[in-house]
Amino acid sequence: MSEPATWSGTSKETATPVVEVRDLHVSFQGRVGIGAGLAGRSATVARAVDGVNLQLHQGEVLALAGESGCGKTTLARTIMGLERPKEGEILFEGVSLGTSTKILREYRRRVQIVFQDPTAALNPRQTIYESVAEALRIHGITRQDGMPEEELVARALARSGLRPPERFFLLYPHELSGGQRQRVVIAGCLVLEPEVIVADEPVSSLDASVRGEILKLLLGLRDDFGIAMLVVTHDLGLAWTIADRVAVMYLGRIVEIGPTEEVLTRPFHPYTQALLQVVPEAGGLSRPQLTGEAPDPTRIPEGCRFHPRCPQVVSGEASAAGVEDRCRGEDLALIELQPGHFAACHLAAARGTGTLSPSPNPPRPAEGT
């Protein structure tokens, strides 16, 4: 068997990715008390993002999934330029962002974010018109496509499904429902005609019956305007519904990435398998589940970072395959196990591509059967 190719951060696809992240590290310094400082102890460092490579192509919806504390929100915030990376770089259309204010300003117009809670994201004392127009004013745009501000705001509101837009101009956020507020937030992104939207749990604060409509809107934006989307979510059902590719994060690293159908129905990594097993479903309580809490990014284990919780290590599967020592002692990068489908797992790599583990989640029987 030939040595599988390792994920180098460069794609086989010829087109330049809209956003590319190379070997990104973000860490947060803890505080040291006076006593501990005098005793010579240094601050704990949380490595929230610990070496991430990622590419987002035009018109692609990429879901970033994982438990809370895995670094998915920090990664999204860093891509937005809201956190400063310790190492690594972010490229927009092939150009490194660096620290140039001018490039960053342009970048922040073309990459927009949708936060989880629209009520917190909107200023309660600003009218809907002001909230949407503010983005234009910050970027000094008075006319675009031959349209004045008012028409641009109206067009953005209409595109996000608030029709007729004029009816919403003078309303305040408290006069709208949760779903409408999220549409206003999305209009605030659209008014700048971005190439990329980063959405951090875009529907988890919304009512269940409203979620579908917001997801339809997001997918429509991709189809109509070719906007690339990075959707941060803990909900694999959501990833299944809208994403082209899924990246699963664990303790600051992407441990598996690939096409949605592949990752969510034929996962290689034991962590992805564990996540799929806790998706609530009828009869799901009898399925095996991981014990323990979400891990602590100040104490990342040696070797494969998942090995202390890995069911394959505990059950002796890894030992039987002769990789247990590597699991415990050897850190690893993503390995391409199927075309476009990468996972960071010694066991999956040792087994190669021949033996796929069966899907833990067979499709629900069709209705009426």
Add this chain to the structure above:
Amino acid sequence: MTVLSVRDLEVAYKTQVGPIPAVRGVSLDIESGEVLGLAGESGCGKSTIVNAILRLLPAGTQVSGEVLLNGEDVLAMKPGRMRAVRWTQASVIFQGAMHALNPVQRIGDQLAEAIVIHGQADEREAMVRVGALLEQVGLPPRRLRDYPHELSGGQKQRVMIAMALACSPSLVIADEPTTALDVMVQAQVLRLLNELQRELGLAMLFITHDLSVLVEVCDRLAIMYAGKIVEEGPSQEVFGRPAHPYTAALAAAFPAVGDPRFRRKPSGLGGDPPQPDAVPSGCSFHPRCPVAFEPCPDTDPDLYPAGKGRRAACLLVRDGVEVTS
């Protein structure tokens, strides 16, 4: 034996513009050893029902109907009797364990307090009981000396569960017990609740907006919309083959991973859940209903039989038309 029986419960909150109905005629029964799931979106009145059962509603709220707890009408109890019944007969696991515990008191003391106040044991015996309770919910008994901030979210929720069990109630109400928790921890807490419920033969009312969680833990489901139950029946059947169009829409919001019917096809309802002060006429769901027809805006449907052990409040069900496409 029927532990909880709610009959024609109506609750209207007092506001400056007059009473606003939050619950508009709800009846439900829970047998001992049974788990009933109550699902619905924010503002549908599900938490109001919890508060009505334990009489925790603000003063001035209009409540009518009957809430029979082990055969005794809660709404007619004197305050002293009410205090005795709370926790010894019915207890609640509230949502957001993070805020429900006193941050400056050791968790052991908080648990013991509930036992001592209800006169079930003196302080020494109570502490022994607390140790056993913690063990029951999967925490080492030595943790009773911890303060809430020393525990993780999942551990705090376990303490809340221990607290709900402290006085051996016959009914436990779980009000969104896992919403604030992470996916992996949520699965652990759900399994714990499920095991305890079976072991102790508890009657349980499980409330959440997450239909997929309810299917996992409940025997029967009741779906609420705008203050009324619109569908009820065995949970797998209600979720798998909804009779009411609202249930169908709600079920579709929780897609099964791997099911091609949901792939790249987000489905939802237009519009928003109604405000309690502006509930539409007739069937309250008709403005958002994909299959509404002429009589819907004028006729408020009752719960009609919809198969074995199932009922649904939809005129199509009354007329025997299959709703699910």
